[in-house]
Amino acid sequence: xxxxxxxxxTLCGAEFKEGEVSLTxxxxxxxxxxxxxxxxxxxxxxxxxxxxxxxRNYSMWxxxxxxxxxxxxxxxxxxxxxxxxxxxxxxxxxxxxKELYVKDDGLNPSGSSKDRASGVAVLKAIxxxxxxxxxxxxxxxxxxxxxxxxHMGLNAVIFVPKRAPIGKATQICLYGATLVxxxxxxxxxxxxxxxxxxxxxxxxxxxxxxxxxxxxxxxxSMEIAEQLxxxxxxxxxxxxxxxxxxxxVYKGFAEFFKLxxxxxxPKILGVQSTGCAPFxxxxxxxxxxxxxxxxxxxxxxxxxxxxxxxKAQNAIKLSHGAxxxxxxxxxxxxxxxxxxxxGIFGEPxxxxxxxxxxxxxxxxxxxxxxxxxxxxxxxxxxxxxxGQKAVSMPEPMKPNLEELDKFLKEKGAI
Ligand SMILES: *Cc1c(COP(=O)(O)O)cnc(C)c1O
Ligand SMILES: [Zn+2]
Numbered sequence: 001x002x003x004x005x006x007x008x009x010t011l012c013g014a015e016f017k018e019g020e021v022s023l024t025x026x027x028x029x030x031x032x033x034x035x036x037x038x039x040x041x042x043x044x045x046x047x048x049x050x051x052x053x054x055x056r057n058y059s060m061w062x063x064x065x066x067x068x069x070x071x072x073x074x075x076x077x078x079x080x081x082x083x084x085x086x087x088x089x090x091x092x093x094x095x096x097x098k099e100l101y102v103k104d105d106g107l108n109p110s111g112s113s114k115d116r117a118s119g120v121a122v123l124k125a126i127x128x129x130x131x132x133x134x135x136x137x138x139x140x141x142x143x144x145x146x147x148x149x150x151h152m153g154l155n156a157v158i159f160v161p162k163r164a165p166i167g168k169a170t171q172i173c174l175y176g177a178t179l180v181x182x183x184x185x186x187x188x189x190x191x192x193x194x195x196x197x198x199x200x201x202x203x204x205x206x207x208x209x210x211x212x213x214x215x216x217x218x219x220x221s222m223e224i225a226e227q228l229x230x231x232x233x234x235x236x237x238x239x240x241x242x243x244x245x246x247x248x249v250y251k252g253f254a255e256f257f258k259l260x261x262x263x264x265x266p267k268i269l270g271v272q273s274t275g276c277a278p279f280x281x282x283x284x285x286x287x288x289x290x291x292x293x294x295x296x297x298x299x300x301x302x303x304x305x306x307x308x309x310x311k312a313q314n315a316i317k318l319s320h321g322a323x324x325x326x327x328x329x330x331x332x333x334x335x336x337x338x339x340x341x342x343g344i345f346g347e348p349x350x351x352x353x354x355x356x357x358x359x360x361x362x363x364x365x366x367x368x369x370x371x372x373x374x375x376x377x378x379x380x381x382x383x384x385x386x387g388q389k390a391v392s393m394p395e396p397m398k399p400n401l402e403e404l405d406k407f408l409k410e411k412g413a414i
Contacts, residue, residue: 003043004068007034007211010310023209033308034211035251036068040258047259052226058082060116060219066255067215069123078109078151080119081219085227085373090341092372095354096361099371101233103224104344106379110147110171112140112300112350113220113245113377118148118205120216125203131155135205136193138186138241138299139168140378145205146177157202159193161186165299165383185294187305208242208307217248218255224373225256232262233371235321237269237353237360240279241301243312245377246270250315266373268321269366270312271356273298277325278306279313284323289313297328297386300349300378322365330355335380335390345380345387353377 007016009025009032016025016034025032046065055062060081061074085103092100108115118141125133135145136159149156156177160169161184172179182189190206197204204210225232232253240246246268253265272280275296282289289309294302306312316323326334331348334355338344346354353374360366380387397403408414 002068002070003038003065005037005039008037009033010035010314023204023211030209033208033310035311036211036215038066038068038255040255044259047261049230049261060119060216060223063219063222067120067219068212069120069215070127073123073126073152076152077119077123078115078148080108080115080148082223083107085224086342086344088342091338091354094337094341095358096368097357097366097372098369099233100357101224101228101371101373102338102342102344103220103373103375105220106344106346106350106376108144110140110144111379111382112144112347113217113375114140114144115148116216116219116248117141117213117244118144118216120212121145121203121205121210122148122152122154124210124212125154125205126152128203130203132157132200132202133205134158134193134197134200134202136160136186136189138302139164140300140382141205143168143171143175143382146172146175149177150175157196159189159196161189163299165385167382167384171382186303190307206307208244213244214248214251214311217245218252220375221249221252222256225253225262228373230256230262232264232266233373234266235269235366235370235372236266237271237357237372237374239298239301239349239352239356239377240270240272240312241303241306241349243279243306243308243315246315247308247311249375250311250319254318265319268315268319269353269356269360270316270321270323271353272301272323272325273331273352274325274327276302276304278304279309280323280325282313283316296331296348297389298331298348298352299383300347301352322360324356324360324363324365326352326355326359330359332390334358335387338376339380339390344376346376347378347380347383348386350376350378350380
């Protein structure tokens, strides 16, 4: 059964019932992104501690009643979510954090958090009777959409900017989708996808426009809450591009709070690269969001015009969190730091939040006694070209013990 009560426009606040709207608010147009609202009183009786303790579906589909999806096909879907949450004992010392947890969302089917949204998108496309799903993305939404669509036998048409890393572009082709590589930036890819979706009537997975993407993304917080025995950390740090992910992170906790499952909503640290930091600049200047350059190696968060600004800004504001930006040099350091201390390889956007935590501790935003969770949103193997910037690759050596001895001494390995 559906527990959806209706939709609320994040811009003008207008409310709509199921069936009254398609994707965005009719009064506000494309910018009027909707929020899915549930009948929380009814859900409170269903989604109890006991429900979760007995639920043996270890994937994000365990939250189906509060995801706004029909449940007929969830058993056929790829396993998305229920990614591991590790206590990061070595990394927390390096960052000066009392207690740090790492949620490794790079272990999703296509290697990023985007699978949470794409899984829902594919189910909604099937519900709508669509044969083709389309999206534009800097790379991960694209590759995950292609992945999830392939598993359910849907066609996918995917628009990426030409700078999309080769690993992600390869994934898209390998999953059998039609890859449209746009000679331009993300903005150009987004605009073309929008025009094409209007023209051909495909199902639209664009993260900003489709309100159900946040319904998938929010499950990461519900998992964190469960994995910490319903006592989430004081802070949750996550990188921000369009703002859909951070909007979801907030909503997941806020809904668990509404359902009486957790006692507090963590403060959210929204992290951007200084090379592309529209949200951070807006919060520092107090001015409306302005278009920013897309000048960072963290391609997944190189979003000059964020498409989901209201949900993102509300997430930080309502959680009493903070915005912070970090230079690419710190992001590169965070990649090797996470790999070296915890054995986890994150892509640049996947580890930006770790660099953000370090800076937030230094600036006194995160206080000495506070606990933190960070979400590694994407797998480092997606972008080994940038990964190489975080390491020093040895030259080949002659295969003899003398050479080896010299080399090992140089490296301090013996
Ligand atoms: C998409 C993405 C983000 C940011 O998500 P937004 O919804 O665009 O803010 C962060 N990290 C990775 C790896 C991503 O793919
Ligand atoms: Zn509106």
